[in-house]
Amino acid sequence: MNLTLxxxxxxxxxxxxxxxxIMLLFGWMPMVPILMAPRTGFAALGDCYFLALALAAxxxxxxxxxxxxxxLLARPVxxxxxxxxxxxxxxxxxxxxxxxxxSCAAFIMLVRGVPVxxxxxxxxxxxxxxxxxxxxxxxxxxxxxxxxLGDLGLLFTVFLSAQVLEKVxxxxxxxxxxxxxxELLRGLKPELDLAPFLHxxxxxxxxxxxxxxxxxxxxxxxxxxxxxRELSYASSGN
Amino acid sequence: MPPPATDLxxxxxxxxxxxxxxxxxxxxxxxALLLVLRVVLGFHEAPSRAVPPSGAPSGAGAVQWRTxxxxxxxxxxxxxxxxxxxxxEWCPPCRxxxxxxxxxxxxxxxIESRFVPVRVLDRQREEGRNARWVDSLQAHYRxxxxxxxxxxxxxGRESSRxxxxxxxxxxxxxxxxxxxxxxxxxxGQAPPDSR
Numbered sequence: 001m002n003l004t005l006x007x008x009x010x011x012x013x014x015x016x017x018x019x020x021x022i023m024l025l026f027g028w029m030p031m032v033p034i035l036m037a038p039r040t041g042f043a044a045l046g047d048c049y050f051l052a053l054a055l056a057a058x059x060x061x062x063x064x065x066x067x068x069x070x071x072l073l074a075r076p077v078x079x080x081x082x083x084x085x086x087x088x089x090x091x092x093x094x095x096x097x098x099x100x101x102x103s104c105a106a107f108i109m110l111v112r113g114v115p116v117x118x119x120x121x122x123x124x125x126x127x128x129x130x131x132x133x134x135x136x137x138x139x140x141x142x143x144x145x146x147x148x149l150g151d152l153g154l155l156f157t158v159f160l161s162a163q164v165l166e167k168v169x170x171x172x173x174x175x176x177x178x179x180x181x182x183e184l185l186r187g188l189k190p191e192l193d194l195a196p197f198l199h200x201x202x203x204x205x206x207x208x209x210x211x212x213x214x215x216x217x218x219x220x221x222x223x224x225x226x227x228x229r230e231l232s233y234a235s236s237g238n
Numbered sequence: 239m240p241p242p243a244t245d246l247x248x249x250x251x252x253x254x255x256x257x258x259x260x261x262x263x264x265x266x267x268x269x270a271l272l273l274v275l276r277v278v279l280g281f282h283e284a285p286s287r288a289v290p291p292s293g294a295p296s297g298a299g300a301v302q303w304r305t306x307x308x309x310x311x312x313x314x315x316x317x318x319x320x321x322x323x324x325x326x327e328w329c330p331p332c333r334x335x336x337x338x339x340x341x342x343x344x345x346x347x348x349i350e351s352r353f354v355p356v357r358v359l360d361r362q363r364e365e366g367r368n369a370r371w372v373d374s375l376q377a378h379y380r381x382x383x384x385x386x387x388x389x390x391x392x393x394g395r396e397s398s399r400x401x402x403x404x405x406x407x408x409x410x411x412x413x414x415x416x417x418x419x420x421x422x423x424x425x426g427q428a429p430p431d432s433r
Contacts, residue, residue, distance in 0.1 A: 078258040170330040178330055182337060183280075193344045204300075204343055206279040213272035220266040227259040 002077055002085045009089035013055050022054040027101050034105045038114040042124040045105060049189055052094040052132050056139035058149045059086045060226070065147040070231050079226040087133075087140045087219060094132035098125065119198075126194040134190025134211060137218040144225040159188055183210075190214040301340040301355050306371055309356035313392055321353035321413070324376060324386040326360040332385040335403040345410055352413070353389065360384065389413070 013019060033044040060083070063069040072082065102124065106116045142151035162184040169177030192211040196203045303323070304312060313320050323340075325332040339345050340355075349355060358375050362368055368376075375381075379388050379396060387409070389398035400412050 073258065076258075078260065080260065080262050166334070170334065175330065175333065178334055179280075182334070195347065196343060204341075206276070207343075209272055209276045209279055213269065213276045216265055216269035216272055220262055220269045223262050224266070227261055 001088045002081045005072075005077065005082065005085035006089040006092065009059070009086055010093050013089070013093055019054055023051060023097060026050045026054060027097055028104075030101070031104060031108070034108050038109045038112045041109075041117045042102060042105060042120050045101060045124065047131055047191070048094055048098050048101075048128045049131060049135060051097050052090065052135035053139070053152070053155075055093045055097075056090045056136055056143070057152050058143060059090055059136075059139055059151070060143035060222075061147045061149065061151050064229075073231065080223045083140055083144065083219065083222045083226055086143075087136045087222075090136040090139065091129075091132045094136070095129050098128040098132070123195055123198055126198070127191065130194070130211065131189075131191045134192075134215050137215040137222075138188060138190060140222040141218040141225070144222040144229070155188065158184065162188070186210060187214045300343070301346045301349050303355055303357040306356055306375075309354045310392075313354045316354065318352065318354050319389050319391050319397065321349065321355045322375065322379065322386075322388040322390060323355065323357045324360070324379070324381045324384060324388070325357060326363065326384045328363050329384040331403045335385050335409070338406045339403075339409055342406060345406055348410065349413070387413070 030045040033040055037044070060069075063072065069082075073079065102121060106121070109116050139151055139155070142154045145151070146154050162181045166178055166181035166185070169175070169179075169181060187210075190211050192207055309320055312318070325336075327333075340349070358372050358381075360368060360372060360376070378394070379386070379390075379399075381388075383401050385401075385403055387398075387400040388396050390396050398413070398415070400409060403409065
């Protein structure tokens with residue numbers, strides 16, 4: 001990972017007005033239930049999937065379509081470093097937003113005289129970090145495949161296709177199709193619950209392996225795709 | 239002698255160590271290994287994820303289904319309502335609900351904290367008949383499709399009914415509410431002779 005690239009990505013993402021509006025929307029909407037019922041705790045914040053998507057959309061694709069990538073890769077940076085830096089930046093940015101969101105929620109709870117459930121906070125933070133890393137990895141792969149914001153289109157297409165396949169499998173009683181589509185849907189939102197690790201419950205190893213497999217596979221394939229992408233230095237497009 | 243292919247204008251340089259285009263071999267190897275492990279674990283978990291009956295082990299982190307007697311006793315002792323899951327092994331939405339809802343550790347923990355879960359497994363299609371208590375409960379709650387979730391108090395009165403499965407979050411959201419009577423989602427229709 002390249003620190004300069006990580007910081008540049010974070011600066012780029014957090015100075016985009018449209019992204020800021022979307023992040024404000026997704027970040028502050030969950031504050032309403034906290035304001036209304038602070039005893040609900042951090043569970044009312046929900047997960048950070050849409051925050052991660054808002055930050056990740058076009059993480060590589062926009063560089064491809066704008067011609068920035070050609071300039072970037074003229075520097076002594078490997079393509080793998082570029083992909084990992086983008087991934088790390090998006091995950092870090094999402095995590096920072098979650099921390100900010102939780103700080104506000106904790107502040108509201110304290111002001112309303114409700115004790116802050118710190119154990120729940122730690123769990124929420126851990127789960128959010130894993131979801132941010134997972135979503136950023138999936139988006140890195142999709143973004144390496146499509147220019148501009150095409151990664152969101154790809155995500156939506158895969159999501160819809162998997163839903164349709166799942167329903168077809170259910171109607172036809174094709175268990176293998178239901179299972180495959182379910183795994184595809186699970187792969188689009190890689191998450192892992194840390195509760196059994198923190199509270200000593202039984203660990204679902206399939207979920208752990210599925211999460212790690214999705215993240216590593218997406219990152220590995222994203223680098224492979226980027227390595228095989230030919231960039232034209234003669235025009236402004238790719 | 240012609241120049242090597244890589245010396246030609248526009249040729250792609252070979253991917254060797256130190257090249258900016260070096261593939262992450264180690265990462266790909268780990269990813270492949272994890273993928274194989276995922277498939278193996280998936281197959282290994284499949285039988286335990288298919289709708290285990292009440293009293294049978296349901297797998298790590300999943301809802302632990304009580305037998306009817308144990309469920310009634312627990313409901314009486316803890317003053318929690320009973321969550322009846324009317325289901326069948328042949329019913330694809332039931333298997334999907336088992337995988338996405340009842341086998342999900344977070345959802346399972348919430349269900350276990352709110353309800354005493356009792357599974358009512360229909361065996362009409364497989365064995366030609368059901369246990370008497372299964373028929374009796376199906377008739378009492380007028381179950382005509384699978385899956386059907388019924389939340390009932392100790393007096394046996396139904397307070398919520400959910401028919402079909404429309405995803406983990408939607409089902410959990412409905413279960414959090416009380417006194418809701420809904421019919422929605424995709425169901426496996428119970429055969430007429432299963433009553």
